[in-house]
Amino acid sequence: METINKKLRSQLATLIILIITGIHATAFGQDYSFAVEKIGSGKPVIFIPGLISSGEVWQSTAQQLADDYECHILTLPGYAGQAPLSDCPYLESFKLEILKYIKENQLKDVQLVGHSIGGFISMLIALEDKRSIQQLVIVDAMPFFAQTFSPDMQTDFNEEAAKKYMKTFEGLEEVQVRQYRKQVAQSMTKREEYWDKMVDWAMQSDAKTEAYSSHEMLGNDIREKLRDIKIPITVFAAHDENPDFPTYTKQAVEETYLAQYQKAPNLQLIIAEGSRHFIMLDQEEWFHQQLLSVLK
Known part of the structure; x- marks a missing residue:
């Protein structure tokens, strides 16, 4: 009998851990290709990396909101160790499945917070669902990013370019790939403690995805x-002074983003000074305060 009780206690402890952490691909009894961690209670906020x-990357931000908001933190399929599609x-698949998640779990007045490609996906979702989504918070993302560095960029999927990108890693040793990924991470955030994490996320990601x-x-324009x-769409744009790019001023950033979002009828642009691409890491406390104000 004591052995049975110990087994039951062990199983119960495991169940409690799963319920508390929520770090798995199942949420509210439904299976999804993305992983979901749910913390806090209140109005729903979905975080897309x-x-x-x-x-x-959203963990610290979500912890700050958990007293007033139900935070749904996603890791998309094929990213950072999550099984690919x-x-x-x-x-399109990411968008449709997140829409399915919102519908099946009856989430209302949803606020989407998306970083980079997660911000782009957030805009795609809002274009599709005009009833459940209450607000978008876009962190350093644009509706047609390619146009900023190539005015003649084609507006359809260039599979050959995607395959060419994949081939750049062929024949490289793991140490070389890690070195490249580390350089990218250093250009993306000033937070040194995240550099190796970002390298690991990249190494664990699916190349084709x-x-x-x-x-x-x-x-996609x-x-x-x-x-x-x-x-309402609130856009956070990163600006960090760099002597190698003297024309990349705060004014230039503002003009670029306003041009990209000029068709948005309800836009607020906030410049995150002294920040690289991962604003929520480089300006953590400032970002938390700004986001709380926006969500309220």
Whole structure:
């Protein structure tokens, strides 16, 4: 009898851990390709990370909101160790499954917070669901990012370019790939403690998902469609002074983002000074305060 009780206690402890952490691909009894961690209670906020990033990038932010909001932190399929989808198109699949998640779990007045490609996906979701989504918070993302560095960028999916990107890693030793990934991480955030984490997330990501989902975004221009998103859109744009790029001023950042979002009827632009791409890490306390104000 004592052995049985110990077994039951062990099983119960395991169940409690799963309920508390919620770090698995099942939420509210439904299976999804993305992982979900749910913390807090109140109005729902869904956090979508950027390319090949773990939902961990949102952990500190969600903890700050947990007293007043029910935070749903996603890790997308194929990113940071999450099993990939069987085939593309990836962004369309991500969008549809998050819409399914919102509908099946009867989430209302949802506020979407998306970083980078997660911000782009948030806009796609808002274009589709005009009843459940209350507000968008976009962190350093644009409706047609490719146009900022290539005015002649084609506006459809360039599979050859995606395959070419994948081939850049072929023949490289793991140490070389890690070195490259580390350089990218250093350019993305000043937080040194995240550099190795980002390298690990990249190494654990599916190569095709990374290449194809990023190029799907690059070939998708939704600037004109923003006129159909009537809900508030708050955009956080990163700016960090760099002597190697003297023309990359705060004013230049503001002008670029306002041009990209000029069709959005209900826009607020906030410049995060002294921050690289991962604003929520580089300006953590400032971002928490700004986000709380926006959500309220």
